[in-house]
Amino acid sequence: MMTKVLLVDDDRELGEMLTEYLDQEGFAATAVQDGETGVRAALSGAYAIVVLDVMMPGCNGIEALRRIRAQDRRLPVLMLTARGDDVDRIVGLELGADDYVPKPCTPRELVARIRAILRRTQVQEPDGASCGPLTAGALTLWPERRSLEWQGQPLELTSTEFNLLEVLVRNAGRVVSKQELSQQALGRPLARYDRGIDVHLSSIRHKLGLDAEGRSPIQTVRGLGYQLVRE
Template identity: 70%
Template sequence: MTRVLLVDDDQELSAMLKEYLAQEGFEATPVADGETGVAEALSGRYAIAVLDVMMPRLNGVEALRRIRQESRLPVLMLTARGDDVDRIVGLELGADDYVPKPCSPRELVARLRAILRRTDTTDGAAANGDALVVGPLHLWPARREARWADTPLALTSTEFSLLEVLVSHAGQVVSKATLSEKALGRPLARFDRSVDVHVSSLRHKLAPRDDGRSWIQTVRGQGYQFVRE
């Protein structure tokens, strides 16, 4: 069973989610505070973590910050419905996606599976070890590995998936709806800025072109384009 870390001080909700996740093939371990959550997330025992923003001792945003200092473990944030600030900050710090609370267990499972599919390299599509190369960027989808010139890129699973889609269509405009479907595994919702925030993070991790512009260009009203040399 896929091991999931549930970090939430709402013990009744955690117990309910643990039971539901077990029915869906997940083994969930609940912890009730951020400090314990960080320690468990860094233990190497889990495939993914679900992290609530509002918690005692250490809130979810700071917990995510500490996790990202040492680990690329996929993280799904639970945020208050309509709280765009926590949502955007979480994505900027490296959360792979978010679910607004209250959420249905079915939606949570769907988001978990979407993230885990992006990190799974055991299927046939991942068997090809060829690299995607555009300019200084080398991307190995089979290994989920990226290098900029000779420097490894530390990418979250969502950042890698977005970059893979953009590089696969280098020189072409890719709509935000397509990026959301292919990289986040869900339809683009109205007012959802997740793709924009992840692209912004990618731009900071990629060195600029010789002319000072970003390799990822915004095409107003259409989407994003990874430019060719």
């Protein structure tokens, strides 16, 4: 079956063009022109990923994302943002967007980002690989189930947050550069001035909280990257 993509953008002409291109690339794309309809469609369970424009009248992309994430933390959401608009971009990431593409963008770039996100969210364990959990201190993560527990309790993360934490768990005790994190968790090279990794990790830290000594299990190593402390 073809992967279903929901495109939410009030620009009807752009929506038709992107839908046609996505269909040619093997996706089953549906375009809607307003945030209210987009939220309902996204929460229907019919789509593998949502492409959501920030600038829409009425229920804009930020509000639509907020409402989607209130009910579904795992559905991948790719934001379309105005080029150079860092505020909307950071707010979107803080609310749980998986990634963003600045507009105007080429259909080819959009498809590449969609595929990169889906590769990570629909990852399959290679033949012969262990299906057991990964552990690091009080953290237990099941890659094949895309679920995790922190201090014995289930923890809800977005798909990209899960990807980032999985990379850190697999490298527990070692510093992982932002370039490595971007390649392995987002499926793309780290762009210059890209703060997406930092925003996602800040959200993960907030959800994990602090240990008994007031420290986060994810440490920043200035100038090098991030490290998950192996307890």
